[in-house]
Amino acid sequence: MGPDLTNIISSKAENNARTFIKYGTGKMPNLHLNDEEVDNLVAYLSWIDKTGKSEVNDSNIHWTGSYIIK
Amino acid sequence: MRYKVYLVFSLVMLQVALLCGVLSSFSFLYPETLKNIVPFQQLRPMHVSAALFWIISGAVTSLLVHSNHVAVIKTANKRLINTAAGIWALTISVIFAYYTMNKYGGREYWEFPPWLCVPLLLSWTLLMIGYGRHWFSLKNKKPLYQIMWATGVLFFLLTFIEQNIWHIAWIRQSYIREVTMQWKANGSMVGAWNQMIYGTSLYIMVKMSGDKSIAENKKVYIFYFLSLSNLMFNWGHHIYNVPTAGWVRHVSYFISMTEWLFFISMIQSFKSKTSEYHRHKHLISYKFIIASEVWLFLNLLLAIMMSIPAINKYTHGTHITVAHAMGTTIGINTMILLGSIGYICKIDTAPVKIKKAVTTGYNIAQVSLLIFWLCLVVAGLTKGYRSCVLHIKDFQTMMAPIYSILKLFAIAGIGLLAGMGMIIYNYLKQLYNKRLRHE
Numbered sequence: 194m195g196p197d198l199t200n201i202i203s204s205k206a207e208n209n210a211r212t213f214i215k216y217g218t219g220k221m222p223n224l225h226l227n228d229e230e231v232d233n234l235v236a237y238l239s240w241i242d243k244t245g246k247s248e249v250n251d252s253n254i255h256w257t258g259s260y261i262i263k
Numbered sequence: 264m265r266y267k268v269y270l271v272f273s274l275v276m277l278q279v280a281l282l283c284g285v286l287s288s289f290s291f292l293y294p295e296t297l298k299n300i301v302p303f304q305q306l307r308p309m310h311v312s313a314a315l316f317w318i319i320s321g322a323v324t325s326l327l328v329h330s331n332h333v334a335v336i337k338t339a340n341k342r343l344i345n346t347a348a349g350i351w352a353l354t355i356s357v358i359f360a361y362y363t364m365n366k367y368g369g370r371e372y373w374e375f376p377p378w379l380c381v382p383l384l385l386s387w388t389l390l391m392i393g394y395g396r397h398w399f400s401l402k403n404k405k406p407l408y409q410i411m412w413a414t415g416v417l418f419f420l421l422t423f424i425e426q427n428i429w430h431i432a433w434i435r436q437s438y439i440r441e442v443t444m445q446w447k448a449n450g451s452m453v454g455a456w457n458q459m460i461y462g463t464s465l466y467i468m469v470k471m472s473g474d475k476s477i478a479e480n481k482k483v484y485i486f487y488f489l490s491l492s493n494l495m496f497n498w499g500h501h502i503y504n505v506p507t508a509g510w511v512r513h514v515s516y517f518i519s520m521t522e523w524l525f526f527i528s529m530i531q532s533f534k535s536k537t538s539e540y541h542r543h544k545h546l547i548s549y550k551f552i553i554a555s556e557v558w559l560f561l562n563l564l565l566a567i568m569m570s571i572p573a574i575n576k577y578t579h580g581t582h583i584t585v586a587h588a589m590g591t592t593i594g595i596n597t598m599i600l601l602g603s604i605g606y607i608c609k610i611d612t613a614p615v616k617i618k619k620a621v622t623t624g625y626n627i628a629q630v631s632l633l634i635f636w637l638c639l640v641v642a643g644l645t646k647g648y649r650s651c652v653l654h655i656k657d658f659q660t661m662m663a664p665i666y667s668i669l670k671l672f673a674i675a676g677i678g679l680l681a682g683m684g685m686i687i688y689n690y691l692k693q694l695y696n697k698r699l700r701h702e
Binding site: 196197219220221222224240241244245247252254255258259260 | 294295298299302303304438439504506509513516571572573574576580658659
């Protein structure tokens with residue numbers, strides 16, 4: 194299972210994310226994307242980043258088995 | 264109906280799913296050396312699509328063969344069904360051709376160029392017309408398996424359309440809206456194929472026990488309606504992590520448990536009514552049904568736990584979700600389908616050599632699946648603890664202890680490939696043996 198990419202742009206900064214996507218890393222493959230494809234992917238990830246935070250805040254467990262975010 | 268061709272096609276899909284699954288697990292573990300030889304990003308969609316098409320194709324073929332045994336399907340309807348199957352198989356072949364050329368599209372689980380959904384839809388529509396006409400002409404629609412098969416076929420169409428609703432621009436405009444729809448549609452689709460597969464399981468139970476009342480009593484009808492509500496509403500735990508109304512979580516938690524109770528009840532009543540004689544007579548098919556019962560209990564526990572929002576918070580997006588998906592698709596769906604195909608190819612009347620090989624394959628597959636499943640559960644618990652309790656931000660640091668568990672998981676995958684491979688190979692041998700060919 195890969196890392197959560199919801200907030201990757203704000204956490205890694207756009208330029209770092211762009212470099213990772215373009216060249217890959219030890220584990221992540223280089224998908225040989227052209228500049229336009231990289232731009233589109235970064236734009237998509239930036240759009241997702243603005244939808245909210247993926248990490249659930251601290252919470253209290255409710256007796257019903259649900260939880261209430263602090 | 265050329266059912267053997269479709270059964271072979273389904274079994275080939277299973278074999279491809281297993282092979283791609285094993286290769287991709289090693290590619291994931293050792294990307295530095297394997298990512299260019301067996302690329303994970305290419306193998307994953309192949310694995311997922313092959314598994315999906317194995318289950319759907321196997322479920323449909325099984326229900327058609329069994330339906331034909333109950334009441335012969337008329338030639339005109341058979342023609343439609345054969346055309347549907349031809350389009351289905353051809354489209355899937357094109358999908359895999361695209362995958363080998365590194366061309367993708369669509370959405371999760373359906374990662375091929377989206378225009379290929381059109382022939383898949385056409386194929387399903389033809390199947391529905393052919394099977395629907397046969398179904399409406401049936402004099403006795405009372406046995407629950409008949410109702411379940413029809414429900415599964417109808418709801419697959421609805422959920423397949425729903426799964427493609429992202430083509431509407433309004434859905435795509437909001438990421439949360441689209442994710443919610445995707446996860447909802449895929450969750451309900453599982454319910455649709457479960458109707459077809461559990462219907463087949465019920466049919467085999469009736470045939471093996473010789474007791475028609477198993478499929479025609481008040482209790483099973485009540486449970487059928489509960490499972491139908493499940494199909495429509497049990498997707499709630501798929502979307503706990505996206506912003507939804509609070510009541511959705513509680514309603515779905517309550518309803519999601521009922522589908523499992525339904526199936527347990529079916530098997531329990533079957534067990535109490537089946538005589539020892541019948542058990543021995545159909546030993547191999549029965550073994551697969553018994554295995555599905557054991558896997559049902561294990562996955563029941565996991566599903567209940569995952570459906571509690573406070574626990575789901577830790578398990579969502581971890582390997583526990585994968586354990587749930589693998590446990591149900593391999594442990595329950597695949598075991599029932601292999602039992603059904605074994606029943607169709609009369610595996611219990613096969614030469615001793617074939618029966619022994621299938622039994623060995625069965626034993627290897629069960630042990631491997633148990634290790635495989637436990638590894639995923641332990642890996643998921645570790646990931647949930649390290650990410651949600653210890654709040655380790657760096658992905659590689661968080662995953663470090665999990666990689667060793669996943670090595671054992673990948674080895675268990677080889678066992679699964681070997682065990683299932685033995686079953687598939689011997690089923691094919693039996694399917695084409697001389698005695699069956701004349702029937």
